[in-house]
Amino acid sequence: MTTSTASGSITALSPETLREWITQHEDLVIIDVRSAAEFESLHIRGSYNVPLPLLSEHTEELAARLGSRVVLVCQSGTRAEQARQRLAKVGIDGAYVLTGGAPAFQKSGGDVVRGKDRWDLERQVRMAAGSLVVAGLVGGKLVSPKVRMVAGAIGAGLTFSAATNTCAMGRALSAMPWNKATTEPTRESAILSLPTKASSN
CATH class of the missing domain: 1.10.287 (Helix Hairpins)
Known part of the structure; x- marks a missing residue:
């Protein structure tokens, strides 16, 4: 199930639909915009971790590497929607936001990777x-x-x-030591590791 906005563009994607897409579309790219620690705790198998601050800093460079089928994921949908709006400003109009985030995908029976348990x-x-x-x-x-x-x-x-x-408090908390993963994503490890449009077609 997808949801249309007032402008007619589809932006929300249900976990069930994403599960179908994962098996049907080779060009699908799933971007998880949560912190590295949250991603480390639970993420959709095959997704890429590009935390929202990193995405915001390198939006154009990221957009240049994305194909036509992009799904954005966070904990509930709020940060993913912020990422969608940023990408829309640089020409990525067809990005989807996963309804309910990674936890909803897990509850729907989706394939996830679990790590160290942390509070989101x-x-x-x-x-x-x-x-x-x-x-x-x-x-x-x-x-x-x-x-x-x-x-x-x-x-x-x-x-x-x-x-x-x-959320200023969220940004402050994300910098706390307990919210740091073993390896924090960088431009090189997160954005430049994404498949290019050419290689995803």
Whole structure:
């Protein structure tokens, strides 16, 4: 099942459809835009890890290597949609976003590779934001009413995050040591290792 946007371009792809495509289309390229640590924990077999910050930095170079059938994957779809929008700006209009991300693909019976179990980045963001809000409210009662400003600041940050479809807390958490993989993707290892359009046809 795919979903059409208002403009008529198809951007959402169900896990079941992706499972069919993997067996039917040799030109299919699956790009996982999560952090290397998240990718290491669980990823679709045969997918390439190009974290969103790396993709954002080398969008044109990546686009030049992609063919006509591209599926973007993250944890839930948010980062994959950001990647789709960036690629659309440089001429890749036919990229798809996997609905529900890698976890939904696994639940559908798709072939995945599992590694070290870690919390995904989105779960870490929820934990950090929730903990800071609770700390602000408790501190406001026990220490000083001014500490409640922490909760307000987190709320404002989350509102801004939703409005701009970005996440500063997520970027900060992704830089933490526990979110680092053994080998972090680089331009050379992630983007230049992709098959070229010519070799994928």
